[in-house]
């Protein structure tokens with residue numbers, strides 16, 4: 001049976017070549033006679049994989065020598081509390097509230113200190129200067145670079161003032177050139193843009209370790225994971241293996257700049273159609289539109305439902321909007337194919353002709 005077009009917000013589409021390679025490597029990886037699911041995380045076989053994944057991520061993100069790449073458990077959501085637990089410690093932090101996930105992060109942070117929220121919106125991200133400055137004694141500024149549910153995205157890097165810069169990059173990780181060396185902590189659940197679920201990539205500036213709480217359970221201390229090279233306990237080996245393959249695929253396909261052009265081209269096709277007709281409506285402000293998660297609607301819930309159901313019959317899945325906001329959503333992650341985007345745009349046109 002042939003595969004259908006996958007517009008899911010996560011876990012999302014992966015490059016075909018990577019999935020096929022993984023299929024083969026499940027049985028026998030690198031001619032070791034052992035499949036990737038069955039090899040020890042302490043083996044040379046796996047050590048090569050994790051070291052390569054770290055090196056590729058460091059390169060793609062332009063990291064400096066003070067920054068460490070970690071693979072941690074518990075999803076991006078665990079970072080929502082692990083960050084303030086380690087670094088806030090009764091102090092003050094600034095959170096930009098641009099959607100479901102940043103809201104989830106700031107609610108957890110409130111358990112560990114004072115949280116200032118100078119900006120809150122579901123339809124746009126703040127432009128530079130729109131939300132003022134972070135207070136002098138802020139420990140860090142936290143923001144969500146792409147809002148998976150709302151469909152907005154930062155196209156600039158907010159200024160953290162005197163604080164550290166912390167970003168949840170889960171849903172636009174490696175989708176465009178980002179100077180990772182400008183950040184103190186980056187985290188991204190792998191399942192949106194770089195792999196399957198099961199691991200969260202955390203990029204930590206090692207000089208922050210002296211500020212981290214060392215009186216926490218060991219699994220929750222960044223310092224332990226840095227010292228043990230993400231091997232304090234058994235990491236999610238399969239997820240790390242796929243991340244290594246996806247980052248290799250990125251490099252083989254022109255790197256991040258080429259990926260960005262591709263992502264712009266695909267998003268423009270869908271937004272272009274939305275803007276060309278009164279039938280389709282985008283749900284967010286034009287300057288804040290996400291290239292990864294396009295949220296749109298006909299304006300009528302019943303018609304929206306009819307759309308995603310019919311799309312499914314046409315071989316396109318994952319177009320239903322997030323349950324908290326309704327409407328429709330097309331996720332165009334790095335591995336999304338031009339073929340899928342063209343099929344979606346064609347179907348949107350046909351749907352308008354029959355229902356407009």
Ligand SMILES: *Cc1c(COP(=O)(O)O)cnc(C)c1O
Nearest residue numbers: 075076077101148168170171189
């Ligand atoms: C999906 C998502 C999360 C939650 O990730 P989990 O790995 O399920 O905890 C957090 N932040 C953003 C931006 C997301 O898209």
